[in-house]
Amino acid sequence: GEDVEQSLFLSVREGDSSVINCTYTDSSSTYLYWYKQEPGAGLQLLTYIFSNMDMKQDQRLTVLLNKKDKHLSLRIADTQTGDSAIYFCAERGQTGANNLFFGTGTRLTVIP
Amino acid sequence: GAVVSQHPSRVICKSGTSVKIECRSLDFQATTMFWYRQFPKQSLMLMATSNEGSKATYEQGVEKDKFLINHASLTLSTLTVTSAHPEDSSFYICSTPRGQGSYEQYFGPGTRLTVT
Numbered sequence: 746g747e748d749v750e751q752s753l754f755l756s757v758r759e760g761d762s763s764v765i766n767c768t769y770t771d772s773s774s775t776y777l778y779w780y781k782q783e784p785g786a787g788l789q790l791l792t793y794i795f796s797n798m799d800m801k802q803d804q805r806l807t808v809l810l811n812k813k814d815k816h817l818s819l820r821i822a823d824t825q826t827g828d829s830a831i832y833f834c835a836e837r838g839q840t841g842a843n844n845l846f847f848g849t850g851t852r853l854t855v856i857p
Numbered sequence: 858g859a860v861v862s863q864h865p866s867r868v869i870c871k872s873g874t875s876v877k878i879e880c881r882s883l884d885f886q887a888t889t890m891f892w893y894r895q896f897p898k899q900s901l902m903l904m905a906t907s908n909e910g911s912k913a914t915y916e917q918g919v920e921k922d923k924f925l926i927n928h929a930s931l932t933l934s935t936l937t938v939t940s941a942h943p944e945d946s947s948f949y950i951c952s953t954p955r956g957q958g959s960y961e962q963y964f965g966p967g968t969r970l971t972v973t
Contacts, residue, residue, distance in 0.1 A: 787950055787966040844891050847900045
């Protein structure tokens with residue numbers, strides 16, 4: 746079955762860039778997503794990338810996809826304390842399937 | 858604004874009782890809704906897929922008689938945890954694609970269930 750992995754923790758200083766990494770195993774993934782979860786809250790869709798793209802930039806967020814290595818990353822530029830949260834990558838599998846498979850989540854701590 | 862709502866946001870119940878959680882899509886019709894469960898400090902795990910007008914599809918290991926899903930209308934799916942036990946305490950989140958085949962999936966704010 747699908748397997749999505751992330752490192753559990755990341756700490757950065759305010760103003761620095763954060764890079765959160767994710768690896769997945771399903772080569773038929775069509776879309777890959779990044780979600781943000783703040784304490785006690787649901788998931789907020791940050792951005793997504795289609796599997797035929799290498800990069801997508803959206804304001805402070807840059808997503809890089811290496812399909813050959815099945816590696817996805819999320820870079821947050823000028824990280825702020827409000828960015829402290831858990832970040833989940835998720836992948837949507839075969840065409841037509843809508844459910845998502847999530848990574849374990851990376852807890853980002855931004856140090857003032 | 859929010860496109861998917863859940864109710865209640867937080868519930869505490871006694872062991873052996875049943876709890877119903879509602880998931881509503883706002884301003885659009887949701888023929889499919891997904892129910893996830895998240896244990897503390899863990900990722901989300903898909904429990905079941907709720908289809909309007911038909912039976913839900915459950916993931917392996919999820920008891921369909923314990924977690925009753927009803928999707929009676931295009932904007933409402935309910936998850937009922939029957940005869941709840943402390944190990945059912947978790948964060949339950951629903952989600953739905955915005956439209957048929959849509960790549961965007963919207964999540965509810967979640968319901969925290971505590972069974973005492």
